[in-house]
Amino acid sequence: MLTSLTDEETIRQFLADKPNQCFETLYNRYVKKVYRRCLSMTKDSEKAEDFTHDIFLKVFSKLDAFQERSSFSTWLYSIAYNYCSDQLRIAKRHNFAPIEEGLSKELPDYQEAQLHEETLQVVRQAMATLSVNERTLLRLKYEDSMSIEEIAQLYNLKSSAVKMRLKRSREKVQQFCSIHYSI
Numbered sequence: 001m002l003t004s005l006t007d008e009e010t011i012r013q014f015l016a017d018k019p020n021q022c023f024e025t026l027y028n029r030y031v032k033k034v035y036r037r038c039l040s041m042t043k044d045s046e047k048a049e050d051f052t053h054d055i056f057l058k059v060f061s062k063l064d065a066f067q068e069r070s071s072f073s074t075w076l077y078s079i080a081y082n083y084c085s086d087q088l089r090i091a092k093r094h095n096f097a098p099i100e101e102g103l104s105k106e107l108p109d110y111q112e113a114q115l116h117e118e119t120l121q122v123v124r125q126a127m128a129t130l131s132v133n134e135r136t137l138l139r140l141k142y143e144d145s146m147s148i149e150e151i152a153q154l155y156n157l158k159s160s161a162v163k164m165r166l167k168r169s170r171e172k173v174q175q176f177c178s179i180h181y182s183i
Helices: 007-014 019-042 045-065 072-094 099-104 110-128 132-142 148-155 159-180
Strands: none
Touching (some): 007 019, 045 072, 045 148, 110 159, 132 159
């Protein structure tokens, strides 16, 4: 029954009552196309698979925000394109090297490794002091690379509200770190 409906009809009729079926139907329709889009941008089959998975998770979490201003496929492809572009830009900015290259280099000395581990521990503790909402916003922005506008749309907030919440959450983490960790 779901296969005979358009994407938009599937979302309208089944998202609220049968979200898993709705998502599965849309996933099956588009997974190969999204993968090909990712592969054409990354030129790496493993990255393309990872990106495809991440894109569908993102789409599923935002499916209720789909407003039919364009077709579902256009909306999905724009998310896929933007996600891949963002990930490639982040990777270029951070200049990630393959693991094999890192293994051939000398490991940092014990003190540097210990300092790094202590820093990570303090950041974990700082994140634990935040509310679930604060942690979620930070993760959406910095781990999932969502834009301010995407987060605002997801939570039905103004962009300025999202910016302020992110700023306050970052300040809480910085304050905790400055109290518990001195460089």
